[in-house]
Amino acid sequence: MEIAELWDPEPGWLNTASYGLPPRPAWEALQAALSDWRVGATSWEPWDGSTTRARESFARLIGADSENVFVGSTVSAALAPIAAALPDGAKVLTDDVEFTSNVFPWQVHADRGIEVIAVPGDDVVGRITPGIDLVAVSAVQSSTGAVLDLPAVVAASKQIGALVVIDATQAVGWHPITVDGVDALIAHSYKWLMAPRGATLGYLSPRLQERCRPSAAGWYAARDIHGSYYGPVMELDPGARRFDQSPAWFSFVGAAPALELIEEIGVETINRHNLALANEFRAGLGLEPSNSAIVSTRLPGAQEAFAAAGIRAAVRGGKLRASFHIYSTRDDVQQALSALKPLIRG
Structure with a gap:
């Protein structure tokens, strides 16, 4: 075909x-799952297998190890643990047309002295100077389509020890991108990855994982998912899965074949x-x-x-x-x- x-x-x-x-493979997979759901033809585990497939495919697309990839539902929720880990008084640099899912999670910590500094896109690299703690920008801007000079952002941030957090929602799927030098890269999959809305995937560098508290942890973040339904014993996954949110099954049923097709096409x-x-x-x-x-x-x-x-x-x-x-x-x-x-x- x-x-x-x-x-x-x-x-x-x-x-x-x-x-x-x-x-078509994503649409047909979703229709089959919905048909099974309607009549109770299967348990949920086959649907959840799509979450693993999507995680692994996303990792390959961005040049990451799958153990450093987590799943969720929205970009802003994925960024919340990172924002909470910032020290009081931290300064966050962003583009002045940045989509608010990569702005509001930082701004809600204004009561702790977190300051968001928004500058024109062409000025971002030049404004990565001592005093900036985190750079939060999109790989491709939603409003203008401007493509970020990611290597320049990474190089400038590395010189001052600033974290780099990338919203790649408008990039992954058509724009070649890797996580080299990046601390976090988050993408919702319903745009260029052509999946149902509700499947977000993200990369967290090991050093950032250690700084963040998995405050939304639930049964799906456990090392042993099936052994963590009940009770107070908590043993979270040692990798980025401890930041997983329980997935919207049908969104990932559609996401897995769509991401795999992108890999196949290239x-x-x-x-x-x-x-x-x-x-x-x-x-x-x-x-x-x-x-x-x-x-x-x-x-x-x-x-x-x-x-x-x-x-x-x-x-x-x-x-x-x-x-x-x-x-x-x-x-x-x-x-x-x-x-x-x-x-x-x-």
């Missing part, structure tokens, strides 16, 4: 930065496909090429023109945002440009 035949998008879907479309292949389409769209708008699958531009009337043409994109920060993934086509690009043609000045 050809790659393109694994999806069934209606023409004009340019909004993966909001949510991704499931590939992130580099997906990256080339996405950038080719995004840059074709940018060229049609008179914009310079970029290294992002997300195109953000201020074009008055674009939202209405897209709506009239049946094209689904988004508006973020007052700008049109179109995003291109593996199931997007050149026909989608041309349809979008045709809709916008009356608004484009030559």
